[in-house]
Each structure stands twice: as C-alpha cells, then as structure tokens.
Amino acid sequence: MRDLTEKTISEQTIYEGKVIDLKVKEVRLPDGKIGKREVLNHPGAVAIVACTKENKLVVVRQFRKALERTIVEIPAGKLEKGEEPLDSAKRELEEETGYTCEKITKISAFYTTPGFSNQIVHVYFTNELSKGTQQTDSDEFVDVMEITIDEALRMIETGEIIDAKTIYAVQYLQLNKG
Incomplete structure (x- = not known):
C-alpha cells in the first residue's frame, strides 16, 4: 500500500x-x-446518551447560530483545557440538563469532520440519573426534554433532530436497548 x-x-x-x-x-x-x-x-467535545428510568432519552432544544435555527440534540459540550472527557461529560450533563449520574460508560469516540477539523467527540451512556439543578453558561439557553425512541425517530424524519451525534445516539439505543 x-x-x-x-x-x-x-x-x-x-x-x-x-x-x-x-x-x-x-x-x-x-x-x-x-x-x-x-x-x-478544536479542543474536543463530549456527548451524553442519557436515559431516564422510564427509558426516555434526555435531550436539549437550543438555537444553533451556524444553522440559524433551533434543533434538538443530546447534551454535549467542549472539553475545557486539561479536563478529562469523563469529567467533562458529567459536568456537561449537569450544566445542560440538571441531571447528575454516578455511573457513566464511554461508548466510543469519533471525528466529526476529518476533512478539515480535528474535533473529536467522546460519547458516553448513562441510565442512572438523579435530578439536580440546570446550570447553563450565561450565554447558553436550552430547554430540557425527555423523549421516547419513537418520538426521536419522528424528530429525525421531521428535521428537528439533524446532528450526527444525536442520530448516532438514537441508533445506539435502537441497537442496544431495543
């Protein structure tokens, strides 16, 4: 070769x-x-596939300026300097949704656009959630939702869910929890 x-x-x-x-x-x-x-x-990012006891996927609804529209996605965020992905995943989950978790497992990691970026997203799964208080950044406005897999699939069809990490999360749940 x-x-x-x-x-x-x-x-x-x-x-x-x-x-x-x-x-x-x-x-x-x-x-x-x-x-x-x-x-x-890019410093890298984390994304969290978080499921409630009722087997609902925790997602956030937020405006994305690059797309000029509001979309639904799984909780995610960038790594802070020197931060381990696992710590970042727990922090982002709590900041964006108010949920905390004791047990969280890494599923995988993937590069979002390797043709021009080195951004890597570390993806985690948890289904052991405790409700806390949402603590978004001062410039971050998100609505928290809990949706079923069927609702998520409809949102993919209607274009409310259009980002790769969230579509990946839905497919992961279909393959591993269904």
Whole structure:
C-alpha cells in the first residue's frame, strides 16, 4: 500500500478564537507536489446518551447560530483545557440538563469532520440519573426534554433532530436497548 502521508512544510495561523483555531498548512503531497490544507483545531467535545428510568432519552432544544435555527440534540459540550472527557461529560450533563449520574460508560469516540477539523467527540451512556439543578453558561439557553425512541425517530424524519451525534445516539439505543 502507498504511503498517503502529507508532510507539513509550513503553517500559518489565520484565526485564534475562544473555541477554535484556523491554520493554513502547506503540505507535500504523496506524489511530491505541493498543496494547501485549511485545518480547524478544536479542543474536543463530549456527548451524553442519557436515559431516564422510564427509558426516555434526555435531550436539549437550543438555537444553533451556524444553522440559524433551533434543533434538538443530546447534551454535549467542549472539553475545557486539561479536563478529562469523563469529567467533562458529567459536568456537561449537569450544566445542560440538571441531571447528575454516578455511573457513566464511554461508548466510543469519533471525528466529526476529518476533512478539515480535528474535533473529536467522546460519547458516553448513562441510565442512572438523579435530578439536580440546570446550570447553563450565561450565554447558553436550552430547554430540557425527555423523549421516547419513537418520538426521536419522528424528530429525525421531521428535521428537528439533524446532528450526527444525536442520530448516532438514537441508533445506539435502537441497537442496544431495543
């Protein structure tokens, strides 16, 4: 098999933000030619597939500026600097939904858009929830909902659920809990 590695020759930071950085990298392609790659660096994120005792999926409804619309998704958030994904998952679950959990299990991790970003999402599952108090960030406005798998499937059909991590969560539950 061919070596498909693209070796970085130089890189320039175009933007450094609160959440992401954008770099343009000049690379040597496998055939020896030179190419450019725009790479978005992200600290990583967590997502939580949380189910109640009644076997309902806990989701949040929030406006997403990048999409210019409100969507329904599983609780999720970015890793803070130096934070372990497990700790982040527990923190995000409580902040966004008010739920806490003693037991939480990592399901998997996946890259969201490897063509231009290194963002990885660590996905966790819990069905041992205790109700607490929602503590969203000052610029975060979310409604908490509890939905059945059938309701989630309808929301996928109607376009209320359109993000990959939430569709992944619904499929996970169908395969493992159904």
